[in-house]
Every structure is written in C-alpha cells, then in structure tokens.
Amino acid sequence: MRKCIVQNDGTDDNMVKLIGLKNLFSKQLPKMPKDYIVRLVFDRRHKSLAILSDDPKVKGTDDEIIGGICYRAYHDMRFAEIAFCAVSQAQQVKGYGTKLMNLLKMQAIVEGVEYFITYADNYATGYFKKQGFTRTISMPKSRFHGLIKDYDGGTLMECYVHPAIDYTR
Ligand code: ACO
Numbered sequence: 001m002r003k004c005i006v007q008n009d010g011t012d013d014n015m016v017k018l019i020g021l022k023n024l025f026s027k028q029l030p031k032m033p034k035d036y037i038v039r040l041v042f043d044r045r046h047k048s049l050a051i052l053s054d055d056p057k058v059k060g061t062d063d064e065i066i067g068g069i070c071y072r073a074y075h076d077m078r079f080a081e082i083a084f085c086a087v088s089q090a091q092q093v094k095g096y097g098t099k100l101m102n103l104l105k106m107q108a109i110v111e112g113v114e115y116f117i118t119y120a121d122n123y124a125t126g127y128f129k130k131q132g133f134t135r136t137i138s139m140p141k142s143r144f145h146g147l148i149k150d151y152d153g154g155t156l157m158e159c160y161v162h163p164a165i166d167y168t169r
Pocket of ligand 1: 028029082083084085086087088091092093094095096097098099118119120121123124125126127130
C-alpha cells in the first residue's frame, strides 16, 4: 500500500488517478450528483489523498485505488473542508478509512491546516466520530462563514489537528 497526493496538474498519471477517484466517490456516494463530484475532484484548488494498492495486476485500473479523500484547504484561514471520503467496497472495514484520515492529518500539519470541517452523511457520522470529529464546532464561524456552503442532509463536523501529534504512529 502506498499513499499519494493527487491534483489536477494536467499530467497523464494524475488524470488516471483522478478519474479512478471520481469513479470511487460516484460509486460510494450515490446520492451525490455525479457532475458535482467531477467538478470538485478536477477543480485545481482541490487535492485528493489516495491510498493505492501495490498489486501490479491492478496498476492503472480503478481497482488500484483502495480509498481517497478529496479536500480543499483554505490556507489563510488554516482549515480544510473535506468534500468526499470513501474506501472501495471490497476494502471497507479493514482499517483503511482510519489510515486515510491519519495520513490526511499528517498532510494537514505539512500544509499548516489546523482544523478539518466536513458535512458528514448521516450514516457516516460514526466513522468521523471515531476519527476525532465532533458536532461541536469550536472554530470561530467567521473563519469559515461564506466559504463553506450549507448542505442539507449532512451533519457539520469538525476535527482539530494537533501539530505535535504523529497520527501515523
Ligand atoms: N458508522 C459507524 N462507524 C463506522 C462506520 C459507519 N458508517 N464506518 C466505519 N466505522 C467505524 C469502524 O467500525 C471502525 O471502528 P473501530 O476502529 O472501533 O474498529 C472505524 O470506524 C474505522 O473503520 P475503517 O475500517 O477504518 O473504515 P473503512 O475503511 O470501512 O472506511 C468509510 C469508512 C470511508 C466511511 C467507508 O465505509 C466508506 O467508504 N463508506 C461509503 C462512503 C461514505 O459513506 N463516505 C463518507 C461520506 S461523508 C463525506 O464524504 C464527507
């Protein structure tokens, strides 16, 4: 297993990975409009952290992607919004969801991000809670007001990322 950060930089390699991520999110988040997923995954302000399989047989196919999180960092405000988070059906409940989030927390420290914020699907709030997210938003509203769109059918959750913690230990 290896991790990578993917962004729409026009390279063939990243395009293949972004298409795989778009397919993963569309499959695992069926209620999300597909065009919205495409727009955000390929938006140049968004990045995705992906966990990839080392199996040479799946290299370059959608099956290479075990899981991914698409996020947008607002560096001035030192927070990031998690747009989509998913693990492929066959790989769920094996700990990859936790691995993904821990790797993203380490990436947040590198990028100077202090808080994550997300609209969690109601059936996924348990997963986010286990990753340290709370329904209580301690970040001052002025930091994210106007940047995060209200979204019906989800629960706004927040996670503080401590810069001195090694989340991968
Ligand atoms: N509700 C409650 N607890 C959960 C859920 C859930 N839906 N999913 C996982 N957990 C728990 C597990 O039991 C585990 O607990 P433990 O550490 O005590 O054993 C812990 O969370 C982590 O489990 P993992 O095996 O690491 O999680 P997994 O690899 O299955 O990934 C994920 C979790 C990403 C939610 C996956 O099930 C998935 O892709 N689901 C479909 C897509 C989805 O719902 N994504 C989130 C939507 S919201 C958004 O994207 C902003």
